[in-house]
Amino acid sequence: MTVLNTELTRRFGLRLPVLAGGLMWLADADYVAAAAHAGGIGFLTAASFPEDDALRCEISRARDLCAGKAFGVNVSMLPKLVPGDRTDTVFRIAAEEGVKVIETSGRNPEPYMPLLRELGLTVIHKVPAVRYALKAQSVGVDMVAIVGAECGGHPGLDMIGSFVNAAMAGRDLDIPFLIGGGVGHGSQIVAALAMGAAGVVMGTRLLVAEEINAHPNYKHAIAHASERDTALTMSSVRNTVRTLANETTEAVTQLETDNPGVTISELMPLVSGKIGRKAYETGDVSKGLLSAGHALGLANAVTPMAEIFDHLEQEALAALGRINDIQSPAQGAA
Template identity: 40%
Template sequence: MPIQTKLTKLLNIKHPIIQGGMQWVGTAEMASAVSNAGGLGILTALTQPTPEALRAEINRCRKMTKNPFGVNLTILPSITPPPYAKYVSVIIEEGIKVVETAGNNPGEHVKRFKEAGIIVIHKCTAIRHAKSAQKMGVDLVSIDGFECAGHPGEDDITGLILLAKSAKALSIPYVASGGFGDGRGLAAALVLGAEGVNMGTRFMCTEEAPIHRSVKEAIVNATEKDTALMFRTLHNTARVFKNKVSLEVVKIEKKPGGASFDDIKDLVSGQRGKKVFENGDIDYGVWTAGQVCGIIDDIPSCKTLLERMVKDCETVLKEKHSLIVEDSPSAKL
C-alpha cells in the first residue's frame, strides 16, 4: 500500500523518497532508475561540464523515464564560479518541474525558478537557513543533519534535533536528509514531521548507480565510523569516506598553525574523486559518504530498495500503533 504525503502529492510520485544531487553520480542512469522505481530522481547539474551538456543529459533522461525527475543546482563559493545563470536558463528552457538547490545565496536563482513555475526544494543544515529559504519562497526544504555526506554545516546538529525543531519552526513542508537508508528511518522521519526522505549514499549502493562496483562494496563493508570530517579548520566541513587521502588531509589540517587550502588542494581534487568512481580505487581521492554506511548491507536495484523501504516503514508504523491503548474503567481502579 503506497504511503501518501504532501511530498508525493506535490511531486506526483509514488514513494516519498528523493535521490539527492550527487556530484559525478547524479546522471541520467541514476535519476531515471529512481524515478522509474517511484521516487524522484535528480540530475546533478554541475556533473555536466557545460549548460549545453546538461541540456543533453536532461533529454537523455527523458528517454529513459516517463516519470517526474528533477535537477540539482549547488551554488558554492569559488574564484572562478561556473556559469550558474546559464545552467538555470537551460533548466527553465527544458521545462524541468522540480529543482533541488543547495549552497550559498541561491536567492536570485530561486526567484527565476519560481517565476517559471518550478517547484524548489532547498537543502539546509540549520533552522535559521531553513527560515531564510522559507522567506525566499521555496516550496520545501530538505533538512540535512550532521550525519550526512558532503557539507553538514558548522553547527554539528544531528537530524533528530533539526527535524523535531523544524516541525515547530517552519510553515512549509520539509523532507529529512542525512542518515536515511531503510524503512525504519523513513518511518522515523515521518513521525518527526517530515513528508519524506532525501538519500544520497544509500542510492550510491544500488545496481544502477553509475559508479564502480568496488566503491559500492566499500560502502557495504563500512561501518558508521568509516567517514572523516575534512576542512574543519577551514570552516567548510565536508564528510567523506575514510581512506588514505582523507586521513592525510585531516593530518595536514591538524599540524601546528593549521593549513591553507593550497596545502591540500591537490589531494582533494574533484577529478581524483571522479576517478575513484570510474576505476574503483577507493584510496585514489576523496569521495563523499555519510554515516548511513553503517546500516547499508546490500546492493539492490532501486525498485527493490524503494519497495522494501516502504513495506518496512508500514510494518514499523503499524507495530508501534499497537502501543496506544484505550483507558478502561478497570485500569483506573
C-alpha cells in the first residue's frame, strides 16, 4: 500500500517515495530486489558490471528477484567508469532486458536523449545542484535527482546543501524532482515532499541493509560510524568525493596539501576503485575511498532492508502527525 502519494510512487507503484541509489560495487540484483520488496525502487550500478554479458545476466537476475516490481539501472557517464563508446550499449542492454527506468549521472545527458526516447526509457538524471537540474530539464529528462553536499560519493563542486537545493528546486523546476544527500530518516522524506519533491534518494542509510553483499565487518563499521566520520578529498583535481574517513583519506589529504598541482594519475595508487572493492570483500575499512555521507548518523544497526523501510514509514507518519498538530484550526471551526 502506498503510504505517501507522489509522482514517484504513482509512476512506479511504490509504498514509499524512496529511490535506493546506485552504489558502486554494491548495487546488485540482491540490493535492488530488497529495495523493491521493501517498497522503494533500487538502481543496479552498470559500472559494477563492465562486461556486457555480466551486466545482462545481473539485470536478468534482478528482474527475476523483483518479480514484477520496478527497478532501474544507474549509468554513470563519466568516461573513467563507463567509457563513452559503451554508454549506448548499456542503454540498449537495459532496454532489451526489460528495464523501464534509467538513472544517468556524470555529464549532460543531451547527446543520449534521442536514443533513450527511442528505447522508451524513463530518464532520472542525477545532479549535485539545481543549476544542473535546470539544464537537464531543458533537454527533456523525465525527473531529476538533486544530491546535495551531505551525500556520500561525489557532491560536486558547488557544495550546496540538500535543504537549500530542495527549496530552490521547488521554486525553479517544472518537472518532478528528488532530493538526496544526508537523507536517512522518515521526517526528511516529509520535509522534502513539503518543499515540492516527489521523493528522496538514499544511499548511505542503506549500506547497513543485510542484503548488501559486503563483508559483515564493513557493515559493522558503517553502523558504528557517526555523521562526523567522513572526509572530503580530491577537490584538487575537481572531483570532490565524500567517503568514510580512514588511512587513505588522510594520505590523500596530505598529498593534496603538500602538492597542490597533484594529478589524478598521481592519486590513483591511493584512490583506485579496486582498493575500495577489496574493502567490501574483506571488511578492512582502513584503506580505500569508501563512499559514505552524513547519513552515517542515521544508520546505526545492520537490519533487513524491509525493517529499514518500516522505520522510515513510522518516522514519516510521526512527522506528518506533528505537522497536523501544529496546524491552526480552520477559521470558523468549533
